[in-house]
Amino acid sequence: MRILSIALIGRQNQPLFIKSYGRPTATVEEDLKWHFVAHTSLDVFEEREASNFRQNDHYAGLLQVMDDYAVYGYQTSTRVKIVLVLALTEETVKDNDIKTIFKAIHNAYVAYLSNPFNESCGEGPDFVAPPIHSKKFEDKLKNIAMAQGAELQRT
Numbered sequence: 391m392r393i394l395s396i397a398l399i400g401r402q403n404q405p406l407f408i409k410s411y412g413r414p415t416a417t418v419e420e421d422l423k424w425h426f427v428a429h430t431s432l433d434v435f436e437e438r439e440a441s442n443f444r445q446n447d448h449y450a451g452l453l454q455v456m457d458d459y460a461v462y463g464y465q466t467s468t469r470v471k472i473v474l475v476l477a478l479t480e481e482t483v484k485d486n487d488i489k490t491i492f493k494a495i496h497n498a499y500v501a502y503l504s505n506p507f508n509e510s511c512g513e514g515p516d517f518v519a520p521p522i523h524s525k526k527f528e529d530k531l532k533n534i535a536m537a538q539g540a541e542l543q544r545t
Contacts (some may be wrong), residue, residue, distance in 0.1 A: 401469035446504035464492040498530040
């Protein structure tokens with residue numbers, strides 16, 4: 391199982407964090423591809439939310455499959471969506487493995503939010519969180535991706 395991209399989308403559907411882990415020398419076009427994939431998956435989140443699909447479970451499951459990748463989703467209790475893009479391979483992907491990855495990403499996000507010096511916490515339902523610019527958070531997600539076999543150069 392190889393992670394190609396991880397995206398966090400805020401409750402107002404704004405991108406908080408989108409990172410490509412497919413190749414160390416990713417082009418701008420490849421990065422834009424993952425932005426597009428993350429935002430097209432929002433439609434599936436909205437459809438499932440409207441139909442009250444698995445309301446008690448944060449794991450949204452498989453959202454979409456393309457030729458060479460599969461997109462999985464997870465929604466936190468604060469309606470932040472986490473989108474995980476995996477390369478399609480011959481090996482079987484188990485839901486428990488995907489849930490473990492999502493929980494690790496969610497824990498990294500909670501740790502980021504727990505920092506009193508970041509600007510992501512605001513008041514009111516209309517607050518739009520700014521994008522995440524944290525080296526520590528990015529490193530945690532990079533470690534999660536590397537643990538799953540992403541082809542990254544160690545920096």
